[in-house]
Amino acid sequence: MESLLIINGSPRAPRSNSKRYIELFTQSFTGSYDQLQALNYSKSTVNVDDYSDILLVFPLYADSIPTPLMTFLKIMSQSPKTRQPTIHVLINCGFLEPEQNIIAVEMLQFYAKQFGFSFGSVLMVGSGEAILNTPFSFLVKRRIRKLAASIQTHNPLCQSVTMPLPKSIFLSASTKYWLTMGAKHGQTKETMSTMSIEKE
Ligand SMILES: Cc1cc2nc3c(=O)[nH]c(=O)nc-3n(C[C@H](O)[C@H](O)[C@H](O)COP(=O)(O)O)c2cc1C
Incomplete structure (x- = not known):
């Protein structure tokens, strides 16, 4: 592996969970790498041609890929390339x-196939908003170390991780968390259930 470009695809990149996952990843990754927020890609001088591998770190938005990452993918597909980096995913x-x-x-696998990129390793994190703040964070850290090793050794690996909790407990704990968070910002369950919350 020559060099890795890490893309933070979150719309709230500077204070995102993706940023925290990237920090954990870079603690384990011993090769050379650069980092970029997808939000800033069009203004940057970064050339994907300079990298052998790209790691896309991003949140699931509406069962799909968030807009900043979509924009990055579109520009990357249109830019002339002398080589096609391998795409890895931490979602x-x-x-x-x-x-x-x-x-x-699967959308990214299709994208890679469509535009001639190789597809490498995947780590899918469930309960991604919460897990790093719980005693289960070691489960993610272990998978992230394996992800870093798989990218460095060119041994593609597909992994997933979540909190080992019954759904009912996760649901009641997360509902309580979000209601408390809303109340701190003057919001109720009812106001958080409307589209106007987007304007707050
Ligand atoms: C607009 C929006 C849409 C979301 N859609 C989903 C979804 O479809 N499924 C899901 O499990 N989580 C969904 N989430 C939760 C995010 O994936 C989760 O909060 C993630 O940790 C955010 O990561 P980030 O801080 O790196 O942006 C959504 C969050 C937002 C704000």
Whole structure:
């Protein structure tokens, strides 16, 4: 492996969970790498041609890929290239089930096939908003170390991880968490259930 470009595809990249996953990844990855927020890609001088591998780190949004990452993928597909980097994925979603991420990963596999990129390793994180703040964070850290090793050794690996909790417990704990968070910002369950929350 020559060099890795890590893309933070979150719309809230500077204060995102994806940023935290990237920090954990770079603690385990011993090769050379650069980082970029997808939000800033069009203004940057980054040339994907300079990299042998690209790691896309992003959240699941509406069972799909968030807009900043879509924009990055579109520009990357249109730019002239002398070589095609291998694409790797570290995706996290809010729901407990890491399988929620499968459709977004398949979209990226299709993208890679369509535009001639190789496809490498995948890590799908369920309960991605919460898990790093719980005693189960070691489960993610272990998978991230394996992801880093798989990219460095060119041994593609597909992994998933989540909190080992019954759905009912996860649901009641997460509902309580979001209601408390909403109340801190002057929001109720009712106001958070409307589209106007997007304007707050
Ligand atoms: C607009 C929006 C759409 C989302 N859609 C989904 C979804 O379809 N499935 C899911 O499990 N989580 C969904 N989530 C939760 C995010 O994937 C989760 O909060 C993630 O940790 C955010 O990562 P980030 O901080 O890196 O952006 C959504 C969050 C937002 C704000």
